[in-house]
Amino acid sequence: MDFSRVDMVLDGYYPQMERDLVGLLAIPSTLGAAEPYAPYGRAVADAIHYALGVAQSLGMEVEDLDGYCGRADMPGASEEQIGILAHVDVVPAVAAEWKYAPFAPALADGKIYGRGAMDDKGPLIAALYGAAALADCGVPLEKTVRFIIGGNEENGMDCVEYYLTKYAQPSCGFTPDASFPAIIGEKGIFVYSLSASWADDDSAPLKLLRAEAGTAPNVVPGRAEAEFACPDDLPLPELPGLVMERAAGRLIVRAEGRAGHASMPELCENALTLLLSGLRGLDFAPAGAKRYLTALADMACADPMHGAGFGVAGSDALSETTNVPSILRLADNAGSLTCDMRFQLKKCCDDYPPLLQALAAAHGMTFSEKERMEPLYFGEQDPVAGKLVEVYREMTGDLRDPLVIGGGTYAKKMKHFVAFGPEHPEMPNLAHQADECIESKYLLFLAKLYARAIYALAR
Ligand SMILES: [Zn+2]
Incomplete structure (x- = not known):
């Protein structure tokens, strides 16, 4: 024609x-x-x-x-x-x-x-x-x-x-x-959260009050922040890549990245992953919060884009799974992390709950499923x-x-x-x-x- x-x-x-x-x-x-x-x-x-x-x-x-x-x-x-x-x-x-x-x-x-x-x-x-x-x-x-x-x-x-x-x-x-x-x-879509709660304690002079990142599961957060109660004379280590502000008994630790769509994490810089990574360098109370955030940091930083630390990474000839920690809400001795996963074509949604359930159990966390769509x-x-x-x-x-x-x-x-x-x-x-x-x-x-x-x- x-x-x-x-x-x-x-x-x-x-x-x-x-x-x-x-x-x-x-x-x-x-x-x-x-x-x-x-x-x-x-x-x-x-x-x-x-x-x-x-x-x-x-x-x-x-x-x-x-x-x-x-x-x-x-x-x-x-x-x-x-x-x-x-x-x-x-x-x-x-x-x-x-x-x-x-x-x-x-x-x-x-x-x-x-x-x-x-x-x-x-x-x-x-x-x-x-x-x-x-x-x-x-x-x-x-x-x-x-x-x-x-x-x-x-x-x-x-x-x-x-x-x-x-x-x-x-x-x-x-x-x-x-x-x-x-x-x-x-790719398939699977959105889930890992949450935990813990007892209050004063096991360290620095005390975490809240931590926050993200607006929606499908958006890579461009900003993440944690706030601590902090004695004014307490010496603190430098946290590379993070902004630290101290005033009147408070410490704010902030990470800045580049926001974008969770289906394309390679174009973004995840501020939440940066924050989790940096907080490993601080000793703080309550002990349960420190344990929770350190475990999340180990999962998120092992492989910031593809989820190996969460046990979900994988690829086939045409596609590779991505896993984006996108929302963190932590306050009052409880926290929840939401992840947006886009998984490889050869898998189905039912493949993931058993893996994530086991991961959560090993760290004293609770897994819950938020959203799913087959590839x-x-x-x-x-x-x-x-x-x-x-x-x-x-x-x-x-x-x-x-x-x-x-x-x-x-x-x-x-x-x-x-x-x-x-x-x-x-x-x-x-x-x-x-x-x-x-x-x-x-x-x-x-x-x-x-x-x-x-x-x-x-x-
Ligand atoms: Zn359109």
């Missing part, structure tokens, strides 16, 4: 495509309070409505599913569907961290700035135009192309569950919400993933292997859906970051690439 006409049509569409994206980016569609027909808040419902308006202007038949999600159809010769599952909800943005206002899209240095530009409003608009260009050129499609526009990808994905109460799922499809060449596996694996032979990778390779000449990631995408929610783009493996990851943006050239490239992907699946 020769795509030169489709590409020309998309070149002509570009100004309109950019206008539509700018309009969608201007809607601050973060999760809000539920209203009638707006279960994720008014702005998310408005964003779904806006995206359906774009689809309708491109000749598609549209329906709003009560503010949970929308559908837009481009009919093929048969009723069998292929799906494109994208989302218009976005994560919040702290305006002070942005060069341009996150919800007042700016066009500058060849880029479109705005929260959602890459995740996932830009790819949605690109795919809508890609499908429309196929229709404009009269390219015959065997299958009906159905867009499913979700409103709750960032907060539980129950928009997909709602969709499935109304319609059967398409026979296959893609979600333009991760990275190229394609995601052929998603997903397509394999290189999967027909849908195979076609998509071929489309990417043909258009770009980039032959690198498809990826296995630690994050969870919509692909976990619908069978035979593969996460396909939009990030290029060599681009900095902009999703959820300040100054999220998409290059104009890249938006056009995505539209052309998604046109080819839709053709490959729907022909």
